Amino acid sequence: MNEGFNCPACGKPLQTATVCETDLEVCLNGCGGIWFDAAELFRFDEQHEGINDPVLQKLLECPTAQVAENGEKRTCIKCGIKMKRHEYREGSGIYVDECYGCGGLWLDGGELKAIRENPAVLQSNQEREVMAKEFSRKVQDEARRRKEEEEARRRRNRHQW
Numbered sequence: 001m002n003e004g005f006n007c008p009a010c011g012k013p014l015q016t017a018t019v020c021e022t023d024l025e026v027c028l029n030g031c032g033g034i035w036f037d038a039a040e041l042f043r044f045d046e047q048h049e050g051i052n053d054p055v056l057q058k059l060l061e062c063p064t065a066q067v068a069e070n071g072e073k074r075t076c077i078k079c080g081i082k083m084k085r086h087e088y089r090e091g092s093g094i095y096v097d098e099c100y101g102c103g104g105l106w107l108d109g110g111e112l113k114a115i116r117e118n119p120a121v122l123q124s125n126q127e128r129e130v131m132a133k134e135f136s137r138k139v140q141d142e143a144r145r146r147k148e149e150e151e152a153r154r155r156r157n158r159h160q161w
């Protein structure tokens, strides 16, 4: 199955691989790179994720996996614009190519494995989770406070009647 995308790193045709019900574009016959649509990588960036998925295990052990040379900017396979290279998570030391047009992400061969084994990625994910929980707690607190205020106001109004 090939939707006609070519590898942004080595130019070979990409293959579609279904991992945990997600379709990824993979450079199986070339450099071992993987294309993720926006936000898809979050499902696979920790070691325990997709651990029982045979396709994912095969991708991680892809014999052709190699990190392509840095320097040259990759072009997004979906929108054709130049991608930006940045560190995947602060302190990870792993640089990935991201498209600011569609949010797609390109990993060179071997980078998914490196990300999954990277302690900075795990720590950053955990911190994000804590922050998300704190944020939703604040939102709930604020909603409760407003409701109490509203009820107090209603009680005052009743007194005036």
Ligand SMILES: [Zn+2]
Binding pocket: 007, 008, 009, 010, 011, 012, 027, 030, 031, 032, 033
């Ligand atoms: Zn390739």
Ligand SMILES: [Zn+2]
Binding pocket: 076, 077, 078, 079, 080, 081, 099, 100, 101, 102, 103, 104
């Ligand atoms: Zn794009």
